[in-house]
Amino acid sequence: MITTVTLNAAIDKTYYMPRFSLGRVSRVHNVYAEPGGKGINVARVIHLLGYPVVATGFLGGSNGEWIRRGLERQELAHDFVNVDGESRLCLNLIDESAGESTEVLEPGPEISEKAMEQLAETVQRLARQSSIVCFSGSLPRGVPSDYYARLVTVTKQAGAKAFLDASGPALQSGIKAAPCFIKPNQEEMAQLLGSAWNEKQDTLLEQLDTLHQSGLETISVSLGAEGAYTSHSMKRYRVRAPHLRAVNTVGCGDAYVAGMAVAVHRGLPIKGCLAYAAAAGSANALTARAGYVDPLDVEELLGQVTVEGE
Ligand SMILES: Nc1ncnc2c1ncn2[C@@H]1O[C@H](COP(=O)(O)OP(=O)(O)OP(=O)(O)O)[C@@H](O)[C@H]1O
Numbered sequence: 025m026i027t028t029v030t031l032n033a034a035i036d037k038t039y040y041m042p043r044f045s046l047g048r049v050s051r052v053h054n055v056y057a058e059p060g061g062k063g064i065n066v067a068r069v070i071h072l073l074g075y076p077v078v079a080t081g082f083l084g085g086s087n088g089e090w091i092r093r094g095l096e097r098q099e100l101a102h103d104f105v106n107v108d109g110e111s112r113l114c115l116n117l118i119d120e121s122a123g124e125s126t127e128v129l130e131p132g133p134e135i136s137e138k139a140m141e142q143l144a145e146t147v148q149r150l151a152r153q154s155s156i157v158c159f160s161g162s163l164p165r166g167v168p169s170d171y172y173a174r175l176v177t178v179t180k181q182a183g184a185k186a187f188l189d190a191s192g193p194a195l196q197s198g199i200k201a202a203p204c205f206i207k208p209n210q211e212e213m214a215q216l217l218g219s220a221w222n223e224k225q226d227t228l229l230e231q232l233d234t235l236h237q238s239g240l241e242t243i244s245v246s247l248g249a250e251g252a253y254t255s256h257s258m259k260r261y262r263v264r265a266p267h268l269r270a271v272n273t274v275g276c277g278d279a280y281v282a283g284m285a286v287a288v289h290r291g292l293p294i295k296g297c298l299a300y301a302a303a304a305g306s307a308n309a310l311t312a313r314a315g316y317v318d319p320l321d322v323e324e325l326l327g328q329v330t331v332e333g334e
């Protein structure tokens with residue numbers, strides 16, 4: 025099975041409105057409310073693709089209870105640690121006339137030392153039964169930036185592969201534990217390398233090699249509609265995503281991670297993994313909800329993804 029870890033779970037609300045203007049009243053005509061946060065999205069996409077998955081992390085308060093009930097409705101297996109305080113609400117405001125999305129993300133609850141210990145034990149137990157453990161998203165308050173590194177180490181010691189999709193100090197510190205796979209987008213990659221991402225710049229590619237030397241096997245820089253650039257064991261690949269009419273691109277990165285996890289779990293060769301990950305990411309863009317794919321879309325888009333490289 026695959027385990028996903030969401031430290032900062034959320035009720036994801038997506039508001040569709042004809043027009044959104046700051047400082048004005050905006051009326052919403054369509055609302056979706058879903059259990060979310062990046063790792064929960066990854067788990068849902070893995071489940072929709074037909075593979076066994078368990079979601080863990082922290083849940084708190086009545087929002088946490090709402091998320092738990094939502095996971096049950098979606099038949100998603102879960103094993104969360106209860107915390108004091110409230111799990112957060114994340115808003116995605118979609119302005120249909122401009123075709124723009126604005127996200128408003130709460131910081132999440134304060135996490136105690138005791139809850140962090142409990143989650144480390146849960147991750148160790150689940151990792152022993154898993155091929156892959158995916159860590160995704162921001163850190164709620166009180167969680168130190170090296171917590172992902174600790175959980176990645178626990179995962180590797182338990183014999184599973186660790187995937188990490190984080191940003192800023194959490195990513196910077198997490199990669200010190202050498203996860204098997206990371207998926208920064210261009211912005212996150214620029215933060216990590218200290219310079220704007222440019223796949224033609226040799227000095228940046230050399231920095232990727234330094235990351236490989238520290239044990240990181242696969243680095244996918246996701247590029248939205250442009251696809252992804254991947255460095256795998258010092259070999260380079262360029263994936264072109266299919267052209268499509270995007271409905272909602274929030275969660276595309278999570279669907280990409282889910283596709284990659286499924287493909288690695290199935291033992292596909294690297295080019296097959298990259299194509300499947302991109303097809304899953306692109307399929308998410310076709311759905312109104314964040315962190316959803318129709319498996320038929322994934323199969324169809326797989327035929328339209330191209331992978332160039334070694
Ligand atoms: N507009 C689009 N058209 C086609 N494919 C897309 C589009 N946007 C995203 N994708 C697919 O999804 C993958 C991941 O997208 P992206 O780089 O936007 O992730 P992200 O920034 O991490 O997203 P998020 O944080 O919202 O989950 C891309 O590599 C691509 O395959």
Ligand SMILES: O=P(O)(O)OC[C@@]1(O)O[C@H](CO)[C@@H](O)[C@@H]1O
Nearest residue numbers: 036060061062114161162274275
């Ligand atoms: O604050 P984080 O954890 O970085 O991001 C949270 C979030 O924006 O990411 C998902 C889309 O990838 C949404 O479901 C969720 O609301």
